[in-house]
Amino acid sequence: xxxxxxxxxxxxxxxxxxxxxxxxxxxxxxxxxxxxxxxxxxxxxxxxxxxxxxxxxxxxxxxxxxxxxxxxxxxxxxxxxxxxxxxxxxxxxxxxxxxxxxxxxxxxxxxxxxxxxxxxxxxxxxxxxxxxxxxxxxxxxxxxxxxxxxxxxxxxxxxxxxxxxxxxxxxxxxxxxxxxxxxxxxxxxxxxxxxxxxxxxxxxxxxxxxxxxxxxxxxxxxxxxxxxxxxxxxxxxxxxxxxxxxxxxxxxxxxxxxxxxxxxxxxxxxxxxxxxxxxxxxxxxxxxxxxxxxxxxxxxxxxxxxxxxxxxxxxxxxxxxxxxxxxxxxxxxxxxxxxxxxxxxxxxxxxxxxxxxxxxxxxxxxxxxxxxxxxxxxxxxxxxxxxxxxxxxxxxxxxxxxxxxxx
Numbered sequence: 001x002x003x004x005x006x007x008x009x010x011x012x013x014x015x016x017x018x019x020x021x022x023x024x025x026x027x028x029x030x031x032x033x034x035x036x037x038x039x040x041x042x043x044x045x046x047x048x049x050x051x052x053x054x055x056x057x058x059x060x061x062x063x064x065x066x067x068x069x070x071x072x073x074x075x076x077x078x079x080x081x082x083x084x085x086x087x088x089x090x091x092x093x094x095x096x097x098x099x100x101x102x103x104x105x106x107x108x109x110x111x112x113x114x115x116x117x118x119x120x121x122x123x124x125x126x127x128x129x130x131x132x133x134x135x136x137x138x139x140x141x142x143x144x145x146x147x148x149x150x151x152x153x154x155x156x157x158x159x160x161x162x163x164x165x166x167x168x169x170x171x172x173x174x175x176x177x178x179x180x181x182x183x184x185x186x187x188x189x190x191x192x193x194x195x196x197x198x199x200x201x202x203x204x205x206x207x208x209x210x211x212x213x214x215x216x217x218x219x220x221x222x223x224x225x226x227x228x229x230x231x232x233x234x235x236x237x238x239x240x241x242x243x244x245x246x247x248x249x250x251x252x253x254x255x256x257x258x259x260x261x262x263x264x265x266x267x268x269x270x271x272x273x274x275x276x277x278x279x280x281x282x283x284x285x286x287x288x289x290x291x292x293x294x295x296x297x298x299x300x301x302x303x304x305x306x307x308x309x310x311x312x313x314x315x316x317x318x319x320x321x322x323x324x325x326x327x328x329x330x331x332x333x334x335x336x337x338x339x340x341x342x343x344x345x346x347x348x349x350x351x352x353x354x355x356x357x358x359x360x361x362x363x364x365x366x367x368x369x370x371x372x373x374x375x376x377x378x379x380x381x382x383x384x385x386x387x388x389x390x391x392x393x394x395x396x397x398x399x400x401x402x403x404x405x406x407x
Contacts, residue, residue: 001400003225004257007115008239008287009079011056012035013229022170023164024335026297027225029233030070030072031071031072031074032068032070032071032073032074032101032328033060033071033073033074033075033076033098033099033100033101033197034055034073034074034075034076034101034102034103034104034315034318035076035077035078035094035095035098035099035100035102035103035104035105035124036052036055036075036076036077036078036103036104036105036254036362037077037078037080037090037091037094037103037105037106037107037111037115038052038055038079038080038083038092038106038107038112039079039080039082039107039350040052040079040080040081041076041079041081041082041379042080042081042083042288043082043229044082044107046109046258046259047107047130047257047258047305048079048082048107049303050259050303050304050305050307050308051107051129051307051311052077052303052309053294053297053298053301053303053304053308054073054204054294054308054309054311054312054315055075055077055104055311055312055315056075056295056297057294057297057312058312058315058316058319059075059315060133060295061293061316062315062316063321065141068319068322068328069321069322069323069326069327069328069369071399073319076094076098076100078090078093078094078158082090082113084108084110084111084114084235087106087110087111087114087115087388088114088115088118091103091114091115091118091119092118092122094124095118095119095122095124095268096122097398100124101125101184101328102124102125102126102127102318102333103115103119103126103127103306104126104128104311104314104318105125106128106130107130107134108198109133109175109176110290112128112130112136113402114131115128116128116135116136116138116141119140119141119156119272120138120141120400122277123140123330124140124330125140125142125330125333125334126140126141126142126319127141127142127143127144127314127315127318128141128142128145128314129144129307129310129313130144130145130307130310130311131145131146131147131257131306131307131310131316132145132147132176133147133148133175133180134147134149134179134358134384134386134387135386135387135390135391135400135402135404135405136149136177136387136391136402136403137356137387137390137391137392137393137400137401137402137403138399138400139334139357139393139394139397139398139399140330140359141357142314142317142318142337142352142358143357143359144147144310144311144313144314144317144350144361145277145307145358145359146276146277146359146361146382147358147384147386147387148179148180148183148253148386149183149384149385149386150361150363150382150384150385150386151253151276151363152180152183152184152187152253152275152277152375152384152403153187153363153379153382153385154275154363154364154365154379154382155165155189155224155253155273155274155275155365156184156187157187157191157252157253157270158222158273158275158365158376158377159222159224159249159251159273160188160191160193160221160222162273163191163221163222163223163248163345164207164220164221164250165188165191165192165194165221166193166194166195166196166219166221166222167184167188167195167196167219167221167222167223167224168196168197168198168215168218168220168222168223168224169181169184169185169194169195169197169199169201169223169224169225169226170199170201170211170223170225170226170227170235171198171199171200171201171225171226171227172200172201172226172228172229172232172254173200173202173203174196174203174226174228176226176228177200177226177227177228178200179405179407180226180253181198181226182407183386183407184224184226184253185198186407187405196218196220197214197215197218197220199211199214201227201230201232203228203229203232205231206231206232206234207230207234207238208232208234208238208239209220209238210238211235212238212239212244213227214241215244215248215368216244219247220246220248222248222249222250222251223248223250223251223253223407224250224251224252224253225250225251225252225254226252226254227254227255228254229250233255233260233263233264236250236255236264236269236272237268238269239363240267240268245267245270245271246271249271249273250271250272250273251273251274251319252271252272252273252274253306255272255274255275255368256274256276256305256306256373257276257306257307258307259303259305259307261274261368261371261372261373261398262371264368264371265370266369266370267370269368270368270369270370271367271368271369272367273365273366273367273368274366274367274373275307275363275365275366276347276363276364276366276373277306277309277310277347277348277350277361277362277363277364278305278306278309278310278347278364278373279303279364279366279373279375280302280334280372280373281349281366281372281373281374281375282346282347282375283368283375284348284366285347286344286345286346286348287346287347290304290309290312290345291304291346291405295386304346309346309347310347311347312342312345312346312347313347313350313359314355315392316338316343316345317341317343317350317352319338320341320342320343321333321337321341322332323334323340324336324337324341327351337352337357338352338354338357340354341353341359344377347361347362347364348362348364348378348380349362349380349381350359351359351381353384353388354392354393354394355388355392355393355399356384356387356388356391356392356393357393358384358387358388359384360381360382360383360384361381361382362378362379362380362381362382363379363382364377364378364379365377365378365379365380371407377388386405386407387403387405390403390405392405
């Protein structure tokens with residue numbers, strides 16, 4: 001499923017690249033190697049498989065357009081099977097054995113940190129293309145996913161406007177959930193509201209009966225739920241089953257990242273408010289072309305989602321850096337990207353912030369309706385203000401730290 005056959009590749013290239021001409025790489029043995037490490041099987045495959053498909057689609061587009069600097073891009077890919085220990089092993093294999101020019105990959109923060117230090121040590125350029133908790137400051141990495149401040153800046157004021165000022169937070173109990181919960185509390189307060197309770201849940205918790213009873217006792221106006229993974233998806237089902245979905249509104253900065261909204265029934269999901277860089281329902285020519293190319297390449301598949309598109313954006317951003325640099329050398333590409341390069345993708349314009357190497361991007365405020373994400377409003381070109389508060393690679397180019405952002 002993750003390999004694009006030649007017939008479908010030609011269709012994808014034609015859809016994305018316009019009229020098809022024989023590309024230079026077709027008659028040249030020269031290639032440059034792009035390394036990828038993702039969870040394509042195991043518990044996180046719902047995230048990793050579409051990310052791998054998006055990567056191959058982006059590379060197909062680049063190659064159909066003539067490659068980079070006259071060379072074909074070759075993908076060297078490893079499936080970690082959702083085993084964190086394999087990230088370091090495959091990272092070392094990509095740099096020492098495969099000798100790739102760039103690495104894109106990692107899903108969870110733990111995998112990113114394993115890859116990041118390996119790539120920094122080997123002086124291999126690294127792209128992490130997933131929404132995350134923010135704070136990474138390292139000149140060797142570029143990050144394309146939305147950060148907490150970019151999401152809640154869009155989501156919370158809208159959700160409070162539709163519900164009220166008393167907010168109850170349910171969050172996953174690890175780094176991302178804890179930091180996201182702090183940002184939610186800050187934005188709630190900034191908008192004149194009150195966070196009445198914050199509850200954290202380990203990732204394997206799937207019984208929310210007592211929590212729902214507690215929420216009914218507290219009586220908030222709004223629930224914001226940065227819950228993560230299949231076990232936590234149970235909350236939304238149990239909330240609807242308890243007859244609460246139309247009594248207290250729900251908003252989430254995580255539901256739908258892995259197409260979870262397509263798993264919930266309309267009765268369970270309708271009306272839940274979300275905010276991301278991507279939705280299949282975004283109305284733009286770039287998204288129309290992307291969806292057609294994806295469907296053509298993967299026999300009508302519709303599994304593209306937020307972080308798959310972030311991965312697609314990451315590949316195109318790297319390619320644009322190579323073109324501007326006129327070189328594949330890491331330092332040349334980094335300098336080119338630091339000029340503030342932009343690309344237009346399915347989620348809108350994506351611009352590199354030179355100070356943090358994070359993305360300035362559009363965030364689309366949406367509501368789930370009939371297993372789709374209906375776009376309500378777009379906030380254009382939001383800055384990663386959380387990471388900008390702690391990271392300045394222009395002033396400190398040797399920085400190598402994930403900061404704990406004080407909120």
